[in-house]
Amino acid sequence: MIAKTVLQKRVIELTDKLPLITQKQKDWGFKKLLKSHVIISRKKMFCLDCGESWSFENSRWQEEVVGVVCPCCEKKLDIIDNKISFSLNYMSILTTVKEFQVVRIVLLRKEVKKNTPANYITKEVVQHWIDPKGNITTVAIERNYRTYCVDQWYLESKFSIKDFVFAYNPEIYPLKKILPSIKRNGFKGNDFGLEPQELFSVLLKHSKAETLLKSNQIKLLERFVKYNGDMIFINENWSSIKLCIKHNYTINDFGIWRDYFNLLKYFNKDTSNIKFICPQNLKESHDKLMKKKAEKEDAEDKILQIQRLAVDEEEYKLSKSNYFGISFEKGDLQINVITKVEDFMKEGKLLNHCVYTNEYYKEESSLILSVKRLGEIIETVEVDLLSMSIKQSRGLGNKKSEYNAEIIELVNSNLSTISSIHKKAA
Ligand SMILES: [Zn+2]
Numbered sequence: 471m472i473a474k475t476v477l478q479k480r481v482i483e484l485t486d487k488l489p490l491i492t493q494k495q496k497d498w499g500f501k502k503l504l505k506s507h508v509i510i511s512r513k514k515m516f517c518l519d520c521g522e523s524w525s526f527e528n529s530r531w532q533e534e535v536v537g538v539v540c541p542c543c544e545k546k547l548d549i550i551d552n553k554i555s556f557s558l559n560y561m562s563i564l565t566t567v568k569e570f571q572v573v574r575i576v577l578l579r580k581e582v583k584k585n586t587p588a589n590y591i592t593k594e595v596v597q598h599w600i601d602p603k604g605n606i607t608t609v610a611i612e613r614n615y616r617t618y619c620v621d622q623w624y625l626e627s628k629f630s631i632k633d634f635v636f637a638y639n640p641e642i643y644p645l646k647k648i649l650p651s652i653k654r655n656g657f658k659g660n661d662f663g664l665e666p667q668e669l670f671s672v673l674l675k676h677s678k679a680e681t682l683l684k685s686n687q688i689k690l691l692e693r694f695v696k697y698n699g700d701m702i703f704i705n706e707n708w709s710s711i712k713l714c715i716k717h718n719y720t721i722n723d724f725g726i727w728r729d730y731f732n733l734l735k736y737f738n739k740d741t742s743n744i745k746f747i748c749p750q751n752l753k754e755s756h757d758k759l760m761k762k763k764a765e766k767e768d769a770e771d772k773i774l775q776i777q778r779l780a781v782d783e784e785e786y787k788l789s790k791s792n793y794f795g796i797s798f799e800k801g802d803l804q805i806n807v808i809t810k811v812e813d814f815m816k817e818g819k820l821l822n823h824c825v826y827t828n829e830y831y832k833e834e835s836s837l838i839l840s841v842k843r844l845g846e847i848i849e850t851v852e853v854d855l856l857s858m859s860i861k862q863s864r865g866l867g868n869k870k871s872e873y874n875a876e877i878i879e880l881v882n883s884n885l886s887t888i889s890s891i892h893k894k895a896a
Contacts (some may be wrong), residue, residue, distance in 0.1 A: 471631040474575045477633050481599045481607045484567050485629045488597075491563065491576055495643055496592050497680050499561040501576045503641060507554065509545035509584065518554075518582035519543055558621060560595075560640035565647045573598040573667045577895060579624065579677050593625050596636050598667035602651060606646030606667050608632050639665050645865045656683035668695050676707060685715045690726045698856050699835050700736045703728060710741045719748035725862050726756050731830045733759035753868065760824045771795060786831045793837055798884045803873065804842045805851070805880060814838070817850055823868045825850050836861065838889060848873060851881055858889050 473479045506519045507689055510530060515521045515538065522542035526533060530549070534704035538547045556579055562572040575596040576796060581589040590792060595611040603717065608842050614625035648657060655673040660670075672679045672695045682691040684703075690711065693700035710731070714721060721727045737759065739746045767775065797806035811831050817840055820825030830838050841849040841863070849865040850862070860881055865871035 471633065477601060477605065481570075481609060483671075485569065485597065485609060487567055487883060488550065488565070488572065488574070491592060491594060493576075495561075495563060495576075496578075496590070496642075497642060499559070499576065499592070500580065500590060500690070500765050502533070503559040503561055503882055504578055504580050506540075506545040506547050507550045507557075507582065508540070509550055509553070511584075515547075516584045517543060517545070518548060518584070519545055519547070521585055521587040521879070523585065526796075528801065536800050548575075554582060560638050562640045562642045562666065564642060566649050569668050571600040571649045571652060573600075573670075574780055575636065575638075577621075593623065593627075595623050596632075597629065600649075600659040600667055600670045601648070602674065604702075607669050608634075608636075610634070624778055639663070642666065655680040662692060663689055663808065664692060664695050676880070681712075681715065687715060687721060689721055693724050696857055696859070697835075697854050697861060699833070700724070700728070707731065707741070708867065710747050713742065714748055717744050719744070725751055725864075726868060729824050730756040730759065733763060733824075734829055736763060756824070757822075760827045763827050765818075779811060782831065786811050789834065790831075791838065792891050795838075796887060798880065798887070800880050801845050801876075803876060803880060804845075805809070805839050805877070805884075806842075808838050808840050813840070817847055820847055820867050821850060823850065823864055823866075827845075834850050839881065840871075843871075843873060849877055851877065853881065853888060855888070855892050856890070858885055 473482045480545045506517070509518060511514045514523055515533075517540040520540060520543035520866070522540055526538075534549055538549060539545070540547055552810075558577065558579040561576050561578060563575065564577065565572050567870045574594055577591075577593045578596045579593075581591070593611075596608065596831050598608045599609070601607070607717050609629040611629055612624040614622035616623070642661070646659065647830040648659075649670075651715055652670050652673055657670070657673060673683065676694075679691060679694055682688075683693060690704060730749070731747065733756070734741055734746055741747055791809075793807045795807075795808045797804070799805065808817065808831075811826075812828040814831050818824060824830075824894070825838060829838060832851065833852075835854060837853045837855055839851040839853065840847055841851060848871045849863050851863040852861040854858070860878060863874060863877055863881070865874070871877075
């Protein structure tokens with residue numbers, strides 16, 4: 471994109487003013503973020519970093535237990551079996567230029583070959599520029615868009631304004647230069663795993679984020695930064711949250727607290743009373759109200775229930791039917807989008823969580839998926855459609871199942887399918 475606005479033009483002008491990436495920064499990146507490898511061939515080891523080779527007596531297994539160190543470059547080496555020709559990673563550098571906070575993202579690439587010293591390449595590929603008001607302007611060099619591999623950069627191309635989202639959140643070089651205003655708003659060096667540009671932007675834009683950070687309500691801060699729906703929720707219920715902060719009540723599971731809070735509202739409880747909003751045992755209080763709501767609905771007139779369900783089914787179909795075909799599997803796991811409100815009810819009852827009671831089928835920006843293992847429902851996943859990321863995945867009694875990590879990985883690797891449908895629907 472061509473720089474059009476005053477801000478964009480200024481950013482492009484300043485990209486040249488940044489200092490060069492220093493050798494010290496590059497060395498840190500290569501040492502910390504790229505592994506060094508050794509390859510074994512006929513009782514000989516080949517260091518892929520310095521090109522040295524040597525014979526060894528022990529079994530491979532013994533070598534692996536003791537750990538291989540190159541006698542020449544003295545690096546700790548990981549044994550690999552498959553031939554590789556390169557490895558790559560990214561690092562972030564935080565710096566400031568004039569009135570801007572800048573997040574610089576640098577590609578680290580190491581090309582390796584048996585009997586040859588490795589070839590090290592670094593190239594700055596993306597920069598996020600955050601102005602004093604918290605607006606983010608992203609510039610990047612060109613990328614090959616005809617492939618799904620996001621790492622194919624045209625290394626000779628120049629920086630220009632971009633609107634893409636970079637797929638990684640690289641590790642940050644430990645020496646950071648931070649704008650005084652960001653520090654004043656509570657940033658002390660910890661990014662809590664959030665993308666730094668997102669965190670900085672929110673800290674500059676919203677005083678509530680500053681309050682959350684300074685009062686150590688990190689779970690709320692995370693959701694405030696990452697999910698638009700949660701930001702709206704926090705804004706709308708700020709007076710209750712402020713009370714929690716005032717009484718040093720730290721919310722550690724925001725998902726459950728939010729559901730619980732909505733249940734309080736459903737039962738017309740006083741949400742300015744800390745007795746209600748700061749429960750000693752959140753999960754217990756949550757489950758109690760969830761049960762109470764389910765019982766109340768059960769006791770209602772059956773005809774009314776059927777009528778309400780029919781309306782909900784119709785509305786759900788209208789808002790989410792585009793996604794109904796989505797289904798993927800790996801090994802024993804099978805994951806699909808829930809297609810009926812009735813199935814929300816069944817799943818909520820089976821796993822004893824509030825996916826139905828708290829009407830997740832009405833969440834405009836959420837997509838709910840059901841996870842089965844060998845035909846049995848084990849977890850429910852919520853994907854946030856705006857940030858295209860997993861918001862939560864919970865099994866029986868809101869806990870993680872033993873397959874949680876696999877599930878997260880499987881959903882993550884299929885987010886592009888959901889994203890392409892979401893884009894078409896928008
Ligand atoms: Zn070596």
